[in-house]
Amino acid sequence: MIARCTLLFLFAALSGCALTVSGAVAGAVNGQPSVPVLSAGVSSHAFRQNAPVFGFRLSSRIAEGLHLRSGLLHGGYDLRVVPGRFAIEPGLDLGAGSPLTQSSGGLSAYGGVGLNFRLRIYGADDSEPAYLVAATALELVLITRLGAWMPPESAHSRALVTELAGEVGLRFAFGTDIVAAAQGEIVDTRSRIDAGAAP
Amino acid sequence: MTPRLLLRVHMALLLCLLTACASAPQLSAATPRPIPDTSAGYLASVKLADITPPLHLSLFGHGPESRVATGVRTRLRCEVFVLAGASDIVALVPCDLQSISMALQRAVAAKLAHYGVPIGADRLFLMATHTHAGPAHYFEARRYSESFSSALPGYDPTVVDFLAGRIAGAIVDAFASLEPACLGWQQRKLEGLTYNRSYVPFLANKQRTRAADADPSARASAAERAQQALTAPIEPNTPQALGRTAPTTDEGTVLSGPEVAVDPRLSVLNVARRAPDAVSCKDARLIGVLAVYGMHPTGVPNTNDLYHGDIYGFATRAAEGRLSLPAQANEDRELAAWATESALVFPESERVIVGLANGVEGDVSPKLMPQSFSAARRHGRALGAAIANLSRTLPSESLHSQGPLKHLSWDLHFPQGQFADDAGSRLCKSAELGVAAGGGANDGPTRLRILPEANAGYRLKHAQGCHGHKLPLRAGAATHFDFPEIAPIGLTAIADGLLANAPGEMTTVTGQRIRDGIVARLAHTAFAHDQPLVLVGLTNQYLQYFATREEYDFQYYEGASTLYGPDSEAFLTRHFARLADALVGRDLHTRPQPQLNAPEVIAMDPRPVRRWPADQEIDVLDLEPAHVKRLLRDGTLGWELEIDRLPLLFTSDRNLFQVQIIGLLHGVETVLDDDRGASVEVREIEHRRWRVRWIPDLSADDARCGRSFKIAVSGRNQVISEAFPLTCPRVLP
Numbered sequence: 001m002i003a004r005c006t007l008l009f010l011f012a013a014l015s016g017c018a019l020t021v022s023g024a025v026a027g028a029v030n031g032q033p034s035v036p037v038l039s040a041g042v043s044s045h046a047f048r049q050n051a052p053v054f055g056f057r058l059s060s061r062i063a064e065g066l067h068l069r070s071g072l073l074h075g076g077y078d079l080r081v082v083p084g085r086f087a088i089e090p091g092l093d094l095g096a097g098s099p100l101t102q103s104s105g106g107l108s109a110y111g112g113v114g115l116n117f118r119l120r121i122y123g124a125d126d127s128e129p130a131y132l133v134a135a136t137a138l139e140l141v142l143i144t145r146l147g148a149w150m151p152p153e154s155a156h157s158r159a160l161v162t163e164l165a166g167e168v169g170l171r172f173a174f175g176t177d178i179v180a181a182a183q184g185e186i187v188d189t190r191s192r193i194d195a196g197a198a199p
Numbered sequence: 200m201t202p203r204l205l206l207r208v209h210m211a212l213l214l215c216l217l218t219a220c221a222s223a224p225q226l227s228a229a230t231p232r233p234i235p236d237t238s239a240g241y242l243a244s245v246k247l248a249d250i251t252p253p254l255h256l257s258l259f260g261h262g263p264e265s266r267v268a269t270g271v272r273t274r275l276r277c278e279v280f281v282l283a284g285a286s287d288i289v290a291l292v293p294c295d296l297q298s299i300s301m302a303l304q305r306a307v308a309a310k311l312a313h314y315g316v317p318i319g320a321d322r323l324f325l326m327a328t329h330t331h332a333g334p335a336h337y338f339e340a341r342r343y344s345e346s347f348s349s350a351l352p353g354y355d356p357t358v359v360d361f362l363a364g365r366i367a368g369a370i371v372d373a374f375a376s377l378e379p380a381c382l383g384w385q386q387r388k389l390e391g392l393t394y395n396r397s398y399v400p401f402l403a404n405k406q407r408t409r410a411a412d413a414d415p416s417a418r419a420s421a422a423e424r425a426q427q428a429l430t431a432p433i434e435p436n437t438p439q440a441l442g443r444t445a446p447t448t449d450e451g452t453v454l455s456g457p458e459v460a461v462d463p464r465l466s467v468l469n470v471a472r473r474a475p476d477a478v479s480c481k482d483a484r485l486i487g488v489l490a491v492y493g494m495h496p497t498g499v500p501n502t503n504d505l506y507h508g509d510i511y512g513f514a515t516r517a518a519e520g521r522l523s524l525p526a527q528a529n530e531d532r533e534l535a536a537w538a539t540e541s542a543l544v545f546p547e548s549e550r551v552i553v554g555l556a557n558g559v560e561g562d563v564s565p566k567l568m569p570q571s572f573s574a575a576r577r578h579g580r581a582l583g584a585a586i587a588n589l590s591r592t593l594p595s596e597s598l599h600s601q602g603p604l605k606h607l608s609w610d611l612h613f614p615q616g617q618f619a620d621d622a623g624s625r626l627c628k629s630a631e632l633g634v635a636a637g638g639g640a641n642d643g644p645t646r647l648r649i650l651p652e653a654n655a656g657y658r659l660k661h662a663q664g665c666h667g668h669k670l671p672l673r674a675g676a677a678t679h680f681d682f683p684e685i686a687p688i689g690l691t692a693i694a695d696g697l698l699a700n701a702p703g704e705m706t707t708v709t710g711q712r713i714r715d716g717i718v719a720r721l722a723h724t725a726f727a728h729d730q731p732l733v734l735v736g737l738t739n740q741y742l743q744y745f746a747t748r749e750e751y752d753f754q755y756y757e758g759a760s761t762l763y764g765p766d767s768e769a770f771l772t773r774h775f776a777r778l779a780d781a782l783v784g785r786d787l788h789t790r791p792q793p794q795l796n797a798p799e800v801i802a803m804d805p806r807p808v809r810r811w812p813a814d815q816e817i818d819v820l821d822l823e824p825a826h827v828k829r830l831l832r833d834g835t836l837g838w839e840l841e842i843d844r845l846p847l848l849f850t851s852d853r854n855l856f857q858v859q860i861i862g863l864l865h866g867v868e869t870v871l872d873d874d875r876g877a878s879v880e881v882r883e884i885e886h887r888r889w890r891v892r893w894i895p896d897l898s899a900d901d902a903r904c905g906r907s908f909k910i911a912v913s914g915r916n917q918v919i920s921e922a923f924p925l926t927c928p929r930v931l932p
Contacts, residue, residue, distance in 0.1 A: 124676075129663050131634035131652055133674040178650065184670050186656040187753075 018043050020057075022143055022169020035101055036062040039143075039167055045078055047135070047175035048126045048183075053078045053089060059165075061100050070097025070110065084127025089116040099149045099161045106154050112147015112163070118171060126175065129183055135175045143167040229315035234288045235377055240478070240600040241694070242283040243380030243470045245487030245552045248369035249875070250294065250362055251275045251506055252334045253812050254847040254883065257349040259338075260297040260331025261501040262637070264645045265349045268334070270882025270889075271850050272507035272572065274875055275333055277325075277366050278515070278554030280470060280489050281318070281373040282382065282693060284604035289322045289691055290370050291489060291698070293554040295508040296327045296362075298741035301683060301801050302339040302354075306363035307370070308798070314367070316374045320798035321608035324689055324700055325366070326556040327737040328511040331497055331643070336810045337362055339803040342632065342681045343741065346674055353808030361811075361851065381471045381480035381598035384696035384731040388463040389585050391452055392578065393494045395419075395460035395707060396564040396641045397655075397757055400750035402460075404708045419460035458566065462559040462710050466491045466733045467590045468693065471598055480598040485522060485551050490515075490586045491733050493558030493710070494565055498575025501643050505882060506850075507572075510565055513579025514586065515553045516541040516877045521587035522551040532902035533864065539580065540896055541876035544864070553586060556735045559710030561703075561744050562757050564642045573835055576877065576896065603692040607778050610687045610799040611770075611792055613742065613763045618770035626763040626770055627665035630682035632743070633658075633759025634672040640756040658754035665764050668754055680804045682762055686740035687798075688771065690717070690778040696731035697782075699775060700738035701745065706757055709745045709768040710734050716772045720779035745771055815846035822918035827910060829926065832892075836928060837880075839892035840910055840920055844883065855914045858891050862908040871908075897927050 021040045043055025055074040060066045076091020095110035123137030149161040177183070235242055251274045258265045277294035308320035335349040336358040344354040395401050401419065467490045471483035496510040508515070520538035523545045528534050537544040542551065567574040615625045638653035639645040647653040658668035686702035699717060714732055744760040751758040751765040761767050774792070781787040781795060793799055825840035849856035858879045860872040872878055872895075880892045893910055895903065904927035911919040 124673075129659055130631075130671040130673050131637075133672070177652070182651065184652065184657055184659045184668075186651070186654060187658065 018045055018055075018171050018173035020141055020143075020169055020171040022141060022167040033101070037100055037165065037167065038062055038066060039169070041072075041074070043074065045173060045175075047177065047180040049181060050077070050079055052076070053091070059097075059100060068097075069100050070095050072110065074114065076114065076116070080127070084125040085120050087118045089118065090114070091116070093145055093147060099163050100165065101161075101163065106152025108149045108152050108161075110147055110149050110163075112145050114143065114145035116144070117142040123173075124175075131177045131183070133176060133178065135177070137173045137175075139171040139173065141167075141169050141171045143169065228309075228312035231312070231317045232315045234286060234317050235283050237284045237286055237604075239379065240284070240473075241380045241382050241602070241604070242377040243382065243472075243487075244279075244281050244373035244376040244378065245470055245554075246279045246369045246373040246376070247552055248277040248279060248292075248365045249274055249853065250277055250296075250365045251850055252358065252361060253849075253851045255812055256358065256810055257335040257351040258332055258504070258506070259335035259343075259349050260329075260333070261639065261643060262349070262645060263347050263647075264501045264639070264643075265331075265335070266502070266504035267350050268504060268506050270505045270880065271874070272332075272505040272880050273512040273516070273877055275330075275506055275508060275512075276875075277369065278487070278489075278552050279366070279369040279373045280468075280487060280554060281370060281377060282380075282470070282604060283377060284382075284602065287322075287604045287606055288318060289324065289604070289606045289693075290318045290373070291324050291326070291554075291556075292366060292370070293326045293328060293489070293556040294366070295330050295512055296333040297329055297331055298327045298737050299325045299739050300338040300340070300343070301685070301740045302359055302803060302805070303337050303362055304739045305798075305801065306359050307367045310363055310367035311370060314371050316371055318370065318374070321687075321796040322606055323370075324691070324698075324735075324738055326700065326735050327741075328508060328555060329496055329557050329560065329704075329737055330507065330509040330511060331501065332499065332503055332505065332507045332509055334358060334506070338741070339801070339805045340681065340683050340741075341678065341805070344805060347637075351810055353810050354805035355810040356807050357809070357811035379473045379475050379477070379600070380486075381469075381473050381483040381595065381600050382602070382694040383469050383480075383593055383598035384466060384694060384733070385469070385589055385593040386464055386466045386731045386733075387589055387592075389465040389492065389582075390454060390458065390461075390463045392566055392582060393461050393463070393563045394455070394457040394566050395562050396457075397562040397706070397750065397753075397755045398457040398460055400746070400753040400755050400758065401562060401707060403749040403753065404747055405749060419456045460707060461563045462493050462707050462734075464491075464493070464558065464733075465585060465589055466558070466696075466731055467586060467593070468696065469590055469593050469598060471595055473600060478600055479596065480600050481596045483595045483598060485590070485595070487552045487554070488518065488522065488586065488590045490518070490553060490555045490590075491558045491735055492555065492582065492586075493560040493734075493736075494563050494582075495560055495640075495642070496557070496565070497643060498565055498567055498570055498578050499572055500570040501639075501645075505880065510575045510579045510582065511555045511557070513540070513576045513877050514582040515555050517580045517583025518553040518555075518586040518590075519551055519583075520544075521584060522553065522590060523549060525549075536898070536902045537871060540878060541872065543873055543876050544871050553583075555586070557737055559705045559707055559734050560736060561706035561709065561746065562750075563707065564640075570642070571833065573833075579877075580896075599694045602694045604694075605782065606689065606691045607781055607795055608687050608689045608798070609774065609778060609792065609795050610685050610797070611774060612685055613767075613770070614684050616763070616770050616792070618766040618773055624766070626766055629677065629679070630684070630742075630762035631666050631669060631671035632682075632762065633669040633754055635670070635754045635759035636756055637672055638756075655755040656753055658752075667765050668752055669759060669764075670754075678804075680802075683740055683742055685799050685801055686742050687738075688774060688778065689738065690775065690782055692726070692782060696733060697726065698733050698735060699778075700735050701771060702738055702740035703742040704736050704744045704757075705734065705771075706744065706746050706750055708747050708750070709771070712747070712768060712772050713775050716776040717779045720776050721783065724783045726783070812847040815848060822912065822916050825910070825912075825918050825920045827920045827923045829923070835894055836897070837892045837894040838908075838910065838923060838925075839890055841884070841888045841890050842912060842916075842918060844887040844889050845916065849914070850881070853914065856912070856916070857914050858893075859911045859913060860893055860908055861911055861919070862906055895925070897925075901927055
């Protein structure tokens with residue numbers, strides 16, 4: 001019984017969650033060479049509707065191994081341009097860590113904007129009406145962001161480090177209509193029949 | 200001959216041999232025997248097939264609420280009616296199953312072909328009683344065999360083979376036992392046992408029937424108005440005061456609107472044995488009765504974990520007892536007491552076999568509350584009594600020794616099937632189950648009703664696509680193996696009646712419209728308008744429900760379970776009308792549907808699992824002497840004993856395990872009842888034990904009270920209890 005309840009709870013809690021893994025190139029606007037990057041993040045999304053999203057990403061620089069450089073909090077808005085197929089998600093990023101293109105010598109703060117593009121390549125189409133007990137989707141994502149790193153307090157230079165990144169990856173999303181918004185209603189029909197109306 | 204030439208000759212011979220082997224005919228089906236000569240009249244045979252499987256399979260019928268079987272309350276069985284006449288032959292087989300899968304039907308047909316019996320898939324009508332306490336695991340459709348379908352999902356070919364083997368074996372036996380026979384139909388209304396559980400959608404149906412007095416909608420409306428009139432204040436000297444009455448049963452019980460909103464027809468086909476050289480049926484002896492009545496036989500709640508035939512299982516046994524009781528034995532109170540619930544007290548040669556198929560029952564529930572075994576038993580006994588009485592009203596001289604026997608079977612492709620004359624009028628491309636079906640019907644709700652969407656009437660605010668207001672329920676990616684796409688309908692002329700078979704559950708008005716369509720096509724033909732036309736559902740495949748378009752829009756349980764969209768009833772009505780045309784020799788425009796009597800090959804991808812229990816051999820075990828206890832359980836008095844747990848497979852073979860009730864009858868110790876009747880229950884209990892319980896249905900002045908009996912377990916293991924008295928409960932004055 002406890003196992004069942006736990007599973008049910010997890011099932012409901014994980015609804016509207018997405019795991020994204022992407023890799024790309026990040027560059028610095030100030031002329032620093034571009035670097036290869038690998039990122040992974042989790043985010044929330046609303047099933048079947050345009051809605052705010054929240055997420056968290058960790059980015060690592062690939063250079064003689066994987067070096068974790070930053071963590072970003074992301075807040076945006078999911079716009080389903082072609083429902084069930086293609087979505088755009090503008091948003092804001094706030095993070096901490098170090099620029100990908102150069103070491104800042106300490107903990108820096110980041111702020112920026114992002115624009116993500118998502119194309120569903122496999123899985124449940126949440127645009128057509130259906131009660132999906134478990135809806136999974138695999139999407140191709142393009143994550144773009146532009147922002148600036150504030151140097152750490154200990155740094156001599158106070159110049160901001162601008163960062164531009166474009167990442168391509170895969171996103172695995174899970175949702176369930178058990179906790180999603182209602183798609184229909186129960187109609188009071190007897191009174192309508194008595195009144196001679198259609199159901 | 201040189202060695203080189205010899206080698207070439209040998210190679211050539213080898214090549215010829217291999218070629219011959221490759222082109223040799225494959226040995227599969229035996230050459231079918233011819234249909235027996237029916238020039239002298241009808242031939243018939245009636246047999247029983249026991250299809251009780253081993254324990255620990257899942258029950259099927261209540262979706263995820265179904266339980267795993269831990270015992271047997273009434274053994275599951277099929278009654279086989281093989282009828283031959285007018286150079287045709289059919290097998291009509293009601294079975295204690297929730298429904299029939301085409302995998303099972305084809306498996307039976309394949310076995311019959313193997314034995315050379317000339318009953319192909321188009322002549323074989325497996326008709327499920329719709330008990331929700333039969334096994335699962337025999338459905339090729341994934342949504343009937345995978346997640347949410349039952350407690351233990353899975354398609355197991357061993358279960359299919361077991362069921363098909365038992366059914367085919369009985370058909371082979373019946374075919375080999377065909378003898379001269381007389382056939383005849385009888386029909387009457389039987390009201391008061393059922394009600395319409397989806398009354399609101401029923402009321403929305405637009406009346407399209409011709410005979411207002413037969414139209415359920417009109418009768419229901421009249422019943423409602425009459426009931427309102429009964430309860431409203433009556434002005435003197437008004438029509439209300441001058442004798443306007445509500446519909447009543449034969450006993451005078453007033454019927455409500457929902458109780459009238461059903462198809463109340465009870466039909467019986469009497470099968471009687473006549474002497475080989477007799478032309479008249481005057482001295483024909485009744486050997487079997489095929490009855491048809493429309494009702495969900497769900498008298499037992501979905502918490503049940505025993506195999507049983509539910510209301511219909513009790514009904515057939517009760518009817519058999521009454522019909523097998525010789526007229527001259529009516530005064531024998533003890534014999535009559537045994538005969539109220541089964542025919543096992545009579546010699547096998549004197550027993551009448553009763554099969555009960557389900558008619559128009561999609562929105563029809565039994566009128567009993569609360570559900571329980573006792574209630575199901577009482578309801579079944581009432582239905583069984585009605586069957587027996589109706590059968591007796593048809594004297595043997597009214598039966599027919601010769602006449603029509605013609606079968607028509609049509610495998611229909613449902614996806615995008617045409618439902619009207621306009622070529623663009625098509626059913627939906629794929630089947631969908633509505634989410635409202637997940638909550639179960641009103642008389643069998645599931646726990647999913649905590650979700651608002653899984654309640655009756657939940658529908659999309661705006662109709663979308665082919666499926667209209669239905670909100671489809673999906674779990675995972677859809678495939679075209681999820682639901683059946685091919686399902687047969689049948690129309691068979693038998694003696695003075697017609698039998699129409701549908702592959703699912705027809706609501707009351709759907710049945711009425713199909714009936715009207717067939718009758719309209721047969722007007723001015725040899726088939727008289729008052730000939731019994733008997734509709735049977737749940738035959739040869741399971742497409743769930745067929746609600747009308749008006750009912751569908753409500754998305755109650757029946758509408759949500761109408762798989763191919765709101766025009767499914769129109770599709771069925773149209774094609775049954777076509778079958779009626781074919782019956783009287785008119786051109787049948789079948790395009791794009793297949794030809795008649797030409798079973799389709801079905802594609803299956805069922806992903807087998809193993810649910811059949813592994814063989815469990817045990818040494819011959821001396822069961823310890825068993826002490827019988829008299830106990831009241833769930834308000835029912837019974838006598839029970841406990842034995843060591845036996846292998847799970849034993850319940851599927853009465854040679855290995857059976858229970859008998861032994862006592863004195865007319866001074867002779869004999870087996871008076873056994874586990875094939877209605878009174879024996881076997882179930883697993885804790886500590887690796889089985890409990891065998893005898894639950895005789897005792898009336899206040901039962902002639903068996905005070906007598907001594909023994910309970911015997913026999914087969915591989917033997918034990919007989921000590922004699923115990925049947926002490927009946929006292930009746931307070």
